[in-house]
Amino acid sequence: MFKSFLLLTLKSIRYRSLRSWLTILGIVIGIMLVVIIFSLSSGLERAISGLLQSFGSDLIYIFPGKETNPVMSLVGGQKFKVDDLFALEKIPGVKYVMPADVATLTVEFKGEKKSVMVHGAPWSGMRPIFEESQGVKLESGSWPLSEDTNEIVLGNLSAHKNFKSVVRAGDEVTVGSKRMRVAGVLGLIGAQDDDNSFYISLNNFWMLTGSDRVAVTAIVKANPDVNLDLLARQIQFELGKQQAVPDFSVLTPAKTSQLIGSVISLVELFLIVIALISLVVGAVGIMNTMYTSVLERTKQIGIMKAIGASSENVLSLFLMESGIIGLTGGLMGILGGILISFLIGLGAGKLGTQGLFSFASLDFYGFAVILFVTFMTGIFAGLLPARQAAKMEPAEALRYE
Amino acid sequence: MEKTEQLLDPVCGMDIYGLPDVRHVTHAGKSYTFCGDGCEHRFKQTPDRFLGEPLIRLENVWKVFDMGDTKTEVLRGINLRIWEGDFTTVIGASGSGKSTLLNMIGLLDRPTSGKVFFRGKDVSDAADVDRATLRSSAFGFVFQQYNLIPWLSALENATLPLIFAKGDTDGVKMLKKFEEIGLKDRVAHRPTQLSGGEQQRTAILRALANNPGVILGDEPTGNLDSKTGNKILEMLIGLNRDEKKTLIIVTHDADIAEKADEIVTVRDGEMLRDHHIHKRTYTEFNV
Numbered sequence: 001m002f003k004s005f006l007l008l009t010l011k012s013i014r015y016r017s018l019r020s021w022l023t024i025l026g027i028v029i030g031i032m033l034v035v036i037i038f039s040l041s042s043g044l045e046r047a048i049s050g051l052l053q054s055f056g057s058d059l060i061y062i063f064p065g066k067e068t069n070p071v072m073s074l075v076g077g078q079k080f081k082v083d084d085l086f087a088l089e090k091i092p093g094v095k096y097v098m099p100a101d102v103a104t105l106t107v108e109f110k111g112e113k114k115s116v117m118v119h120g121a122p123w124s125g126m127r128p129i130f131e132e133s134q135g136v137k138l139e140s141g142s143w144p145l146s147e148d149t150n151e152i153v154l155g156n157l158s159a160h161k162n163f164k165s166v167v168r169a170g171d172e173v174t175v176g177s178k179r180m181r182v183a184g185v186l187g188l189i190g191a192q193d194d195d196n197s198f199y200i201s202l203n204n205f206w207m208l209t210g211s212d213r214v215a216v217t218a219i220v221k222a223n224p225d226v227n228l229d230l231l232a233r234q235i236q237f238e239l240g241k242q243q244a245v246p247d248f249s250v251l252t253p254a255k256t257s258q259l260i261g262s263v264i265s266l267v268e269l270f271l272i273v274i275a276l277i278s279l280v281v282g283a284v285g286i287m288n289t290m291y292t293s294v295l296e297r298t299k300q301i302g303i304m305k306a307i308g309a310s311s312e313n314v315l316s317l318f319l320m321e322s323g324i325i326g327l328t329g330g331l332m333g334i335l336g337g338i339l340i341s342f343l344i345g346l347g348a349g350k351l352g353t354q355g356l357f358s359f360a361s362l363d364f365y366g367f368a369v370i371l372f373v374t375f376m377t378g379i380f381a382g383l384l385p386a387r388q389a390a391k392m393e394p395a396e397a398l399r400y401e
Numbered sequence: 402m403e404k405t406e407q408l409l410d411p412v413c414g415m416d417i418y419g420l421p422d423v424r425h426v427t428h429a430g431k432s433y434t435f436c437g438d439g440c441e442h443r444f445k446q447t448p449d450r451f452l453g454e455p456l457i458r459l460e461n462v463w464k465v466f467d468m469g470d471t472k473t474e475v476l477r478g479i480n481l482r483i484w485e486g487d488f489t490t491v492i493g494a495s496g497s498g499k500s501t502l503l504n505m506i507g508l509l510d511r512p513t514s515g516k517v518f519f520r521g522k523d524v525s526d527a528a529d530v531d532r533a534t535l536r537s538s539a540f541g542f543v544f545q546q547y548n549l550i551p552w553l554s555a556l557e558n559a560t561l562p563l564i565f566a567k568g569d570t571d572g573v574k575m576l577k578k579f580e581e582i583g584l585k586d587r588v589a590h591r592p593t594q595l596s597g598g599e600q601q602r603t604a605i606l607r608a609l610a611n612n613p614g615v616i617l618g619d620e621p622t623g624n625l626d627s628k629t630g631n632k633i634l635e636m637l638i639g640l641n642r643d644e645k646k647t648l649i650i651v652t653h654d655a656d657i658a659e660k661a662d663e664i665v666t667v668r669d670g671e672m673l674r675d676h677h678i679h680k681r682t683y684t685e686f687n688v
Binding site: 001004005008011012014015016299300303304305306307308309310311312313391393394395396398 | 501504507509510511529530533534536537538541542544548549550551552553557561562564565566568569570607608610611
């Protein structure tokens with residue numbers, strides 16, 4: 001009985017294949033979104049927390065703008081005076097302060113020109129932060145010893161991938177208008193931006209960008225066994241005295257990860273709401289399709305009833321149809337979602353962020369739940385039109401053209 | 402709607418109370434009244450056959466279509482008897498209500514008022530599922546438009562009633578039937594790929610799938626050329642003649658009416674008396 005009905009239903013779906021596929025598509029999109037969000041979110045969180053750990057756990061970051069709104073501060077273009085920043089070294093517990101700035105500059109190597117991110121910071125601060133706090137050593141070459149020589153250090157990817165030929169220690173590149181010797185190439189850090197950057201001393205940076213003793217950000221290296229939260233509050237207080245940047249943030253690693261975590265869960269929530277809305281839209285789509293398909297097939301309903309189908313028979317045929325549409329949509333959504341997130345993970349892996357794609361928060365139990373939900377969505381969406389179809393008298397349905 | 406007094410013709414079942422020129426026959430000490438010489442003649446031949454309960458009996462059946470502000474009375478108090486094994490034709494002009502009458506007989510529709518009896522049991526207000534069971538086991542329908550399901554093959558269409566009746570199909574048995582009527586190589590075709598005659602023969606196999614006792618045809622040859630139509634008609638009449646199935650056909654065709662045991666003439670939703678005399682009047686050439 002069930003098998004015969006299933007065959008009948010499948011034939012009817014296939015007969016109207018375009019309409020059936022379009023309805024299925026409505027469900028697919030919603031489910032795909034849910035699957036992508038779930039399978040990428042845990043990987044994303046892991047990638048970000050890994051990134052934060054690579055920053056070093058004894059570093060405090062200072063940047064302009066309120067911490068709740070980091071984007072606005074970068075747009076504002078406010079910069080600290082480096083003397084105000086160096087003044088923070090007087091606070092007990094501070095080992096040293098490394099002011100840093102960043103700009104997009106043109107770098108030329110063997111006639112090939114590229115616009116790249118150039119970080120400026122004193123070598124004396126940069127070297128220990130890379131080596132001690134982030135655990136990254138030079139892959140080749142050596143750190144420049146003077147702040148005033150025309151020397152440059154390249155991030156790992158910027159040396160290996162940026163230009164057609166690999167840049168090696170000892171090569172010469174032109175940064176802006178200045179010819180500089182490549183002193184060294186960093187090992188892989190694991191963070192996109194850092195690996196693709198170029199590093200020069202702050203003195204050279206000011207010369208190239210035409211700015212004078214200012215920096216957009218600073219990293220404070222703390223002494224061992226110092227309470228970072230307390231230190232951050234002291235820095236906040238001391239730096240509050242300067243006038244150049246009235247709104248600024250002082251972030252400890254713990255606070256940063258907390259902030260990023262809350263941003264991620266907010267984004268996740270937002271995406272899930274979108275996914276749910278699209279699922280509801282899909283359900284309305286099924287309802288709409290079932291409704292028109294009931295109207296379209298009123299005559300066939302009459303025929304079936306005339307040759308002995310009961311109301312329950314007609315009802316179950318239509319419910320099976322909408323259930324199958326929902327189930328197929330769910331299945332294709334899961335497969336499509338996995339495929340797309342796998343591709344995103346693959347793409348991110350190529351760009352340097354590994355392990356973005358994972359099944360961690362989406363196991364087979366989760367898939368079963370999704371399939372059940374889509375099946376029930378189909379059934380409920382089909383219920384109203386199917387019941388209307390089933391209760392007609394055969395002659396009434398047969399008159400319908 | 403309700404008449405206070407009735408006098409029913411025991412053969413055709415129509416109410417002849419107050420009509421002039423009725424026929425009287427005395428049989429086994431009782432007096433019977435007939436609408437005309439047709440019914441009288443049939444009664445005299447086999448009187449005992451008409452004394453029991455007929456296969457189908459309509460009792461003062463009304464059908465009113467309510468279309469908002471207008472009400473159309475399609476059937477107006479029909480009293481009718483169909484006897485098992487008879488070949489009955491229903492004739493009448495377009496819009497006379499003959500198709501609606503057939504729908505009432507075959508349980509495709511419910512009367513607005515009045516009763517329909519099948520083997521003495523009132524089925525006009527039976528539950529939907531009971532009516533469906535009866536349609537599936539006792540009736541086989543053949544329509545003018547063939548009414549095959551477009552997304553199923555000829556074989557699947559013919560076996561469809563088996564699914565609803567038993568939950569399963571016997572494709573092999575049905576295939577043999579297709580072979581018998583010379584449609585073996587057409588079984589996998591969809592209805593749109595079949596000619597009208599092939600579709601109607603498929604529809605007849607479908608109507609016979611559950612081996613019902615009653616075959617109902619709503620102008621089954623109306624869409625076919627006369628040669629194909631005659632073939633279809635032969636098939637249907639053969640079922641009546643050889644397999645003793647009760648055959649009820651709504652038609653315009655005088656030739657079909659000619660071959661029937663009983664002719665029921667409908668005009669303006671009412672049955673006419675003297676059925677046999679009217680057969681020429683309301684058939685194809687004179688509508």
